[in-house]
Amino acid sequence: MSTIKEIAERANVSRTTVSRVLNNSGYVSEEVKKRVLKVIEETGYVPSENAKSLRTKKTKVIGVILPKISTETSSRLVNGIDEVLAEKGYQILLTNTNLIPEKEIEFLRLLKSRHVDGVILSATNINEQLVDEIYRLKIPFVMVGQRISGLPNVVFDDYQATRDIVNLLIKKGHKKIAFIGVDEKDHAVGYLRKLGFIESMKESHLPIEKSWIQKGIFDMKSGYNCMKLILDSSQNKPTAVVAVTDRLAIGAMQYIKEIGLSIPGDIAIAGMGASELSKFISPPLTTIDFSFEDAGREAASLLLEKINGHDYHETIRTIKYRLLERDSI
Amino acid sequence: MSTIKEIAERANVSRTTVSRVLNNSGYVSEEVKKRVLKVIEETGYVPSENAKSLRTKKTKVIGVILPKISTETSSRLVNGIDEVLAEKGYQILLTNTNLIPEKEIEFLRLLKSRHVDGVILSATNINEQLVDEIYRLKIPFVMVGQRISGLPNVVFDDYQATRDIVNLLIKKGHKKIAFIGVDEKDHAVGYLRKLGFIESMKESHLPIEKSWIQKGIFDMKSGYNCMKLILDSSQNKPTAVVAVTDRLAIGAMQYIKEIGLSIPGDIAIAGMGASELSKFISPPLTTIDFSFEDAGREAASLLLEKINGHDYHETIRTIKYRLLERDSI
């Protein structure tokens, strides 16, 4: 691979001059410029970004840390991020924690060592250690999906979105509503959504039986099991159920169908996330569209602002959501 | 951010020595080693990968070029790639062509300029210019999904997979089978799958009406339109249809249902790709599971072999597929 030195020699100029035509900076006579450009063309020379960033301290790459690589949420998010970043000539360095919390810190350091210009972190749960590390590294940073105070955040209104769903169910006449959640260590999905459920029920003076609240993990099987638990262990069967993700909801639907109950006739059900599946499953699932692409775009824009020296204070951008009412309720 | 120089000063040794303990190379006395390690610990020093790779010519990053970032195919592929790469300490630099062919060449150059150790390209159609560029860049390279002779390829048996589906339909008694394909410039999905269809029909001495073959693009709407065309313009209505992707098939199903025909009663239908949707749609769609994760893993392994100096000759790895027979036929 050729270097700037070779180009300089071939064009009979100094490396300085070559650098100048490469970056369109400083004065270069038209004649010399042409000559250099010609040599570059001929040789197919491509400057080393590596060497360049060693000098300039800019890499034009953004690190993205994902909790899971092949989920619809992640890919929609990355899609949004890439959309705004690509336009500005930034590349994405992708890392995947596979839901292992320690990996977040590991990757944060790794990204730093690679001198990324900034990082976007999509985490399911955050701990103190992680927060410390983020502050310590002093790198332009945006958190998406969870909120860390003092830092730029792109968040969803998990609390209100859940309330909207529960209230809709209540408006439709349901009084006995079950809830399938996840671990509350996941503050956004686990804690806030559960809180939304509980408060909405409370405000409407609706009692909640203990067996109506179940906790799963992020997959269908788990939704299936939770639904089974709810139906098997409740004296007082609920007439509706809201799950904090579509996958949980779809798993629950499977159990409901399996035991011969009808949706929404016997049990109404709603999910959250607006997965593609939710639209095609039968019956179509009522859900919340959090527009992860928007979140990605917003996170990327926010990060670029930080990189370009705008204040590094806490910023919170809340992404709009839409309630999609479909036949499952 | 601290540098090796600072660490050296603090530990009262030379940079050489620090480098040696960092890389566990050469002799360093236990005592000195401990001292250096302690300083590193205290300062939270992380070596600059950038500077390192400028010297060593290795970056430990692999470029991945995708035709589309948020498709199930892409994310399953990237998942497989990441699985084997992460284990070996490699990172992924992600680029997305959004199906714009010129971007492939652009990104190839960009990845080269970033000194990635290798690149994996998942392309939908390839042209001569692209092939030239790949050869010119002389970078460890693996192509997935399409075959380029002379290079390492990870491919699917598009031809045989399609034949399997068509033959299954024929075995079930269908004699009038329609086909929804894509542009043949996409050699794997467009050309080979169509060829498989035509040859299977031919071997069974089954005629194909011209209106039974339609060409769409990669989305549901297009499948819907193709199905409409097939049914509207055929005197002789087919009793089965095979689509080259699940999305096309699902779009087709929508039209079939819309006009009140039953699946598989009136028309049997099969897709390809084994999307998650195919399993949950009603009725569940017969399809081919190409196991894109395997393809990703295989591509990454193959690339690693190339990087580690094993011959750079043509290698073809064909990924196994499974025919998933479900209620849609």
Place this chain on the structure above:
DNA sequence: CTGAAAGCGCTTACAG
């Protein structure tokens, strides 16, 4: 076992 020095491929004051 340890260190001085050269060099990787760029950019950028500085001088002319």
Place this chain on the structure above:
DNA sequence: CTGAAAGCGCTTACAG
């Protein structure tokens, strides 16, 4: 308008 030289943060022969 152009170039010589220093420097970015590492590693690696080479010498001791």
